[in-house]
Amino acid sequence: MDLERSDDQELFRETTRKFLESTAPVSTVRQWSEKEAAGYPVDWWRRGAELGWTSLLVGEADGGGSVSGNGLADLALVAEEMGRLVSPGPLLMTNVVAAALSEAGTAEQRAAVLPGLVGGETVATWCLAEPGRPACGGEAVALEAARQGDRFVLSGVKGPVEAAAEAGHLLVTALVDGRPTQFVVPASTPGVTVVPLQGIDLARRIADVHLDGVTLGPEHLLGEVGDAAAQVERQLQVVVALQCAMMAGAVDEMFTRTVEYAFDRYSFGRALASYQALKHRFADMKLWLEAIHATTTGAVRSVGAREERAAELVSVAKSYVGTNATVILQDCVQLHGGIGVTWDHDLHLYLRRVVQERSLFGTPEEHRERIAAGMGL
Amino acid sequence: MAAQSVIGAPAEEVESFRLRARAWLAEHMPRLPEGVDNYHLMRDDEFGVRARELQRTLYDAGFAGICFPREYGGLGLSREHQQAFSRESAAYEMPVLFNVPTLSILAPTILDFGTEEQKRRHIPAILRGEEMWVQFLSEPSGGSDLAGLVTRATRDGDVFVLNGSKIWSSGAFRSDYALCLARTDWHAPKHRGLTMFIVKIHQPGIEVQQIRMVNGWNEFCQEFFDDVAIPAEDVLGQVNDGWTVASRLLIHERDAVGGASRYTSGLGAAGERSGSATGLDHLARATGRTSDPTVRQLVAEDRVHERVAQQLVRRVTTGIASGYFPPPAGAIPRLFAATANERHRDMALEIVGRGAAAWTEGDPVGEVSVEYLFRQGGSLGGGSNEMQRNIISERVLGMPREYAADKDKPFDEVRHNAAPSRVR
Numbered sequence: 001m002d003l004e005r006s007d008d009q010e011l012f013r014e015t016t017r018k019f020l021e022s023t024a025p026v027s028t029v030r031q032w033s034e035k036e037a038a039g040y041p042v043d044w045w046r047r048g049a050e051l052g053w054t055s056l057l058v059g060e061a062d063g064g065g066s067v068s069g070n071g072l073a074d075l076a077l078v079a080e081e082m083g084r085l086v087s088p089g090p091l092l093m094t095n096v097v098a099a100a101l102s103e104a105g106t107a108e109q110r111a112a113v114l115p116g117l118v119g120g121e122t123v124a125t126w127c128l129a130e131p132g133r134p135a136c137g138g139e140a141v142a143l144e145a146a147r148q149g150d151r152f153v154l155s156g157v158k159g160p161v162e163a164a165a166e167a168g169h170l171l172v173t174a175l176v177d178g179r180p181t182q183f184v185v186p187a188s189t190p191g192v193t194v195v196p197l198q199g200i201d202l203a204r205r206i207a208d209v210h211l212d213g214v215t216l217g218p219e220h221l222l223g224e225v226g227d228a229a230a231q232v233e234r235q236l237q238v239v240v241a242l243q244c245a246m247m248a249g250a251v252d253e254m255f256t257r258t259v260e261y262a263f264d265r266y267s268f269g270r271a272l273a274s275y276q277a278l279k280h281r282f283a284d285m286k287l288w289l290e291a292i293h294a295t296t297t298g299a300v301r302s303v304g305a306r307e308e309r310a311a312e313l314v315s316v317a318k319s320y321v322g323t324n325a326t327v328i329l330q331d332c333v334q335l336h337g338g339i340g341v342t343w344d345h346d347l348h349l350y351l352r353r354v355v356q357e358r359s360l361f362g363t364p365e366e367h368r369e370r371i372a373a374g375m376g377l
Numbered sequence: 378m379a380a381q382s383v384i385g386a387p388a389e390e391v392e393s394f395r396l397r398a399r400a401w402l403a404e405h406m407p408r409l410p411e412g413v414d415n416y417h418l419m420r421d422d423e424f425g426v427r428a429r430e431l432q433r434t435l436y437d438a439g440f441a442g443i444c445f446p447r448e449y450g451g452l453g454l455s456r457e458h459q460q461a462f463s464r465e466s467a468a469y470e471m472p473v474l475f476n477v478p479t480l481s482i483l484a485p486t487i488l489d490f491g492t493e494e495q496k497r498r499h500i501p502a503i504l505r506g507e508e509m510w511v512q513f514l515s516e517p518s519g520g521s522d523l524a525g526l527v528t529r530a531t532r533d534g535d536v537f538v539l540n541g542s543k544i545w546s547s548g549a550f551r552s553d554y555a556l557c558l559a560r561t562d563w564h565a566p567k568h569r570g571l572t573m574f575i576v577k578i579h580q581p582g583i584e585v586q587q588i589r590m591v592n593g594w595n596e597f598c599q600e601f602f603d604d605v606a607i608p609a610e611d612v613l614g615q616v617n618d619g620w621t622v623a624s625r626l627l628i629h630e631r632d633a634v635g636g637a638s639r640y641t642s643g644l645g646a647a648g649e650r651s652g653s654a655t656g657l658d659h660l661a662r663a664t665g666r667t668s669d670p671t672v673r674q675l676v677a678e679d680r681v682h683e684r685v686a687q688q689l690v691r692r693v694t695t696g697i698a699s700g701y702f703p704p705p706a707g708a709i710p711r712l713f714a715a716t717a718n719e720r721h722r723d724m725a726l727e728i729v730g731r732g733a734a735a736w737t738e739g740d741p742v743g744e745v746s747v748e749y750l751f752r753q754g755g756s757l758g759g760g761s762n763e764m765q766r767n768i769i770s771e772r773v774l775g776m777p778r779e780y781a782a783d784k785d786k787p788f789d790e791v792r793h794n795a796a797p798s799r800v801r
């Protein structure tokens with residue numbers, strides 16, 4: 001968490017934390033994951049939206065607004081709290097689509113979609129990834145939208161896509177004449193089929209989106225034809241910065257609980273926390289954890305402020321957080337002993353969350369490749 | 378944002394300071410030769426002559442001691458001013474030899490504990506490049522257990538008489554003064570019988586011997602003290618309260634080594650590697666391996682560590698200032714820097730491949746393998762990684778302290794390593 005946050009931000013964070021703790025403790029998240037289609041009750045999401053979860057990246061003209069002037073920094077606080085309790089809900093996906101629409105949408109598009117997203121009645125998702133392709137970098141997208149008069153026809157598969165089944169709107173990134181172009185597609189459009197996948201994260205749903213002759217008009221274009229490269233980069237930065245915040249929250253929570261466990265658990269008449277071999281491992285984990293927070297904060301601030309170096313800093317964060325979050329969590333498992341590999345212990349829920357975020361929108365390896373390219377190699 | 382200077386007058390804006398520094402540097406400081414950084418030049422400046430001249434040049438132009446108080450010859454400006462100056466100075470020769478330990482460790486400790494007289498005598502002289510300082514802490518009998526040292530200082534009227542030996546003191550042969558921790562009471566428990574002294578290095582009774590290191594340098598020194606008379610006014614802090622002074626010194630040291638010090642000037646102090654002659658991007662180019670996917674991963678990983686190190690310093694310094702972290706959390710960036718350095722050395726070796734075995738003299742690629750031999754240097758100097766891990770677990774996470782057999786015992790009843798012996 002950003003140690004330089006303002007009082008208003010702290011109040012906002014505290015409100016979200018209290019709401020999450022009272023409505024969706026981890027035991028509830030487990031129950032919802034089994035009985036709720038989307039992993040959460042629709043009304044719960046709507047109440048979250050009332051707290052501001054879906055309006056921070058939306059312009060004031062469209063009913064949005066930030067707490068601190070840096071809406072992404074505010075939203076990262078929510079993402080971190082949600083990581084802390086492995087909360088369900090399409091926080092990242094809905095917000096990135098809302099931000100894109102708010103920035104590049106026509107008046108009609110904004111009026112048609114944003115009120116529902118901001119109010120929490122509908123959710124949206126971003127279809128960027130394609131099977132078998134890296135999710136960041138120049139080769140991420142191969143889906144061609146064929147021109148047909150002034151219309152476009154999309155056929156192909158996008159995925160994995162989080163929250164596709166529950167989304168009312170899909171933001172689809174494709175190519176027109178080989179150049180990046182984005183479309184806002186109602187999920188009910190003929191030819192759109194959502195094919196559920198087995199997701200690692202129990203609390204969230206993930207799917208492939210099959211597009212079979214989906215025909216769209218110019219009113220579905222977000223921005224100009226062939227002109228979406230900068231917008232796609234911006235969306236990627238926003239999502240990745242939030243992924244890091246969510247992972248930071250998840251790891252922080254489990255690390256804290258593992259430290260407590262080390263004080264409470266006795267072996268050979270001493271607390272685990274008294275053994276130097278283990279203390280040194282905790283020291284390393286603490287080091288990595290604080291570095292995770294530091295680099296997440298750096299990325300969030302920079303992306304939020306639209307700095308030029310945000311492109312690098314966001315990849316620095318994803319590389320560092322994605323690599324070390326799993327290292328810490330697996331060490332937490334080890335230090336718990338046998339209970340750490342049971343279904344009943346919460347550890348695996350956190351590991352699942354981190355594995356999902358690590359893997360989508362560019363793995364740490366893919367982000368390192370991006371950094372190397374950015375260094376002119 | 379306008380910083381407040383120590384004496385209360387509004388200080389120069391960072392931006393205007395930066396521009397003034399830029400113009401002055403361009404006109405007055407020598408440019409670094411292509412592909413050479415200040416740390417390379419430092420090796421050829423065996424006695425620090427060049428560094429002293431450059432430090433003097435900075436001082437005369439009003440660019441020395443940017444974060445030092447004005448009453449002792451500094452500028453009384455903020456960390457942001459210092460950072461701006463460091464960035465601007467990247468392409469120029471800088472007296473980086475003064476950074477650690479003189480400016481970042483010893484001068485701040487003197488500011489913290491010195492009498493008015495001590496501060497006026499030494500701080501301006503340091504900023505003028507006239508005094509280079511070292512630390513006399515570690516001894517042949519042990520470094521981690523610093524409070525268990527056995528060099529003795531016995532009071533005799535107006536002086537203390539020093540006997541014993543210090544070791545691993547970096548650069549003592551070229552330096553002028555040291556802060557030396559010695560035992561003044563053998564009946565007190567170990568932390569309560571120590572005193573910190575200001576010691577002039579080159580004087581009768583002190584023999585300084587250089588020690589050859591794995592990379593061929595002779596930075597390390599051992600000193601032998603034979604009835605050295607130290608005036609009582611050269612005690613820093615209180616007699617038998619040297620541990621308080623040493624503890625503060627160690628915090629400054631941690632900040633210096635971890636990159637959190639605001640008293641260093643010039644780049645390269647903390648983790649700024651890429652772009653320099655031994656940066657991995659440079660090595661990838663020099664070895665023609667820029668399109669090798671593995672090498673690209675390594676170069677990027679090093680860049681990640683470089684950036685995260687800076688972000689971590691900011692987080693921990695802010696957190697300590699606000700009370701979110703206890704002061705010992707300075708061990709966190711310190712340990713980060715050391716472990717990232719270990720990884721850096723490993724990756725450099727991996728990139729140069731077979732080139733690590735043999736090279737043409739003077740080729741930076743070859744130097745990588747020699748530096749690899751010194752991989753653990755950064756994980757020992759300034760308190761070993763193990764000590765940092767003890768600090769983080771015990772004093773940041775609050776885990777139980779290690780059992781200490783010497784706790785609360787009079788020091789003369791404690792078992793310790795043999796008295797000084799010569800290392801050759």
Ligand SMILES: Cc1cc2nc3c(=O)[nH]c(=O)nc-3n(C[C@H](O)[C@H](O)[C@H](O)COP(=O)(O)OP(=O)(O)OC[C@H]3O[C@@H](n4cnc5c(N)ncnc54)[C@H](O)[C@@H]3O)c2cc1C
Pocket residue numbers: 511512513514515516518519520521522544545546547753754755757758759760761762763764779
């Ligand atoms: C490059 C460099 C520069 C230096 N510069 C200076 C200088 O200018 N002035 C100065 O005074 N000293 C200096 N030193 C010395 C440095 O501070 C010591 O080397 C260091 O404190 C370790 O002490 P030692 O060498 O006696 O090893 P020891 O204390 O004998 O330790 C040996 C090993 O045991 C580990 N260890 C010891 N105790 C424990 C414990 N309780 N728990 C777990 N592990 C433990 C240590 O971490 C280390 O790995 C420098 C050292 C280096 C490498």
